[in-house]
Amino acid sequence: MDEVVWLASAHMIATLPSQQRIDEIATELAPDVVRIRSNVAPDWSEHPAIYIRVLLADDASRGDRLADVTGRIGTKLFEELGLASLDHIPYFRFRSQSEQARLKDAA
Amino acid sequence: MQRENSSGSAATGKSSGYVRSLGRAVSTAYYALFHLLLYDAARRGRERAFDHGPMKTISLQFRGTTWQDWVGTSRHVPPAVRSVASAFVDLQEELLHTADYDNHEQWIVTEVQATLKTAQTAFQDWQSIRADPMAGNYLFAMLLRKPR
Numbered sequence: 001m002d003e004v005v006w007l008a009s010a011h012m013i014a015t016l017p018s019q020q021r022i023d024e025i026a027t028e029l030a031p032d033v034v035r036i037r038s039n040v041a042p043d044w045s046e047h048p049a050i051y052i053r054v055l056l057a058d059d060a061s062r063g064d065r066l067a068d069v070t071g072r073i074g075t076k077l078f079e080e081l082g083l084a085s086l087d088h089i090p091y092f093r094f095r096s097q098s099e100q101a102r103l104k105d106a107a
Numbered sequence: 108m109q110r111e112n113s114s115g116s117a118a119t120g121k122s123s124g125y126v127r128s129l130g131r132a133v134s135t136a137y138y139a140l141f142h143l144l145l146y147d148a149a150r151r152g153r154e155r156a157f158d159h160g161p162m163k164t165i166s167l168q169f170r171g172t173t174w175q176d177w178v179g180t181s182r183h184v185p186p187a188v189r190s191v192a193s194a195f196v197d198l199q200e201e202l203l204h205t206a207d208y209d210n211h212e213q214w215i216v217t218e219v220q221a222t223l224k225t226a227q228t229a230f231q232d233w234q235s236i237r238a239d240p241m242a243g244n245y246l247f248a249m250l251l252r253k254p255r
Contacts (some may be wrong), residue, residue: 044204067224
């Protein structure tokens with residue numbers, strides 16, 4: 001079940017995005033996006049935040065493509081997940097498949 | 108958030124010095140934007156009393172499409188100001204939460220590159236909007252940091 005968040009200023013309810021909806025967007029962003037995960041936690045100043053971690057295909061994380069890819073992904077997620085209406089601050093984090101694999105090997 | 112560590116050298120295969128340089132790159136990007144805003148505030152005689160927490164609070168207000176001004180009127184925030192405010196919040200989190208507070212000095216090259224691009228875009232957006240009255244409001248609000 002989605003977590004319910006009260007927005008005091010608007011007296012309306014906004015919901016944190018479900019993993020199912022995030023998965024649907026990740027599918028639409030394939031093949032550049034392999035998967036997207038999110039977690040809710042306080043940020044450095046203890047403000048509620050949602051961290052959206054995007055695993056990119058190696059080709060999408062090439063230096064000459066990265067800026068365009070992350071911009072397109074961020075915009076789509078921001079708009080389609082309604083992140084602007086959340087009290088949680090969205091933070092996007094990107095890594096490539098090969099980076100992720102090496103992190104697993106090192107663990 | 109787990110980061111690349113120097114022994115793992117994910118995506119780099121480089122030395123621990125190289126990995127540390129990624130952290131310095133993030134730090135430089137954030138403080139460059141921080142000082143860019145201070146510089147423009149100083150040009151308007153408003154350089155004093157800026158610090159990280161209140162700047163974040165005000166930036167959160169200015170990254171929305173509207174901002175409630177001093178008399179309670181809702182004002183449109185130009186996209187370039189929103190971009191700078193959003194970049195400030197993001198870079199600050201990257202630095203203060205995951206860099207300065209991460210004793211493992213772990214970094215992901217792709218993430219650092221994306222962060223540097225965010226900073227570069229913020230500089231470009233600020234150059235395009237710095238003369239706009241709403242940019243002035245952004246700086247002034249950070250100085251006053253009046254509870255809203």
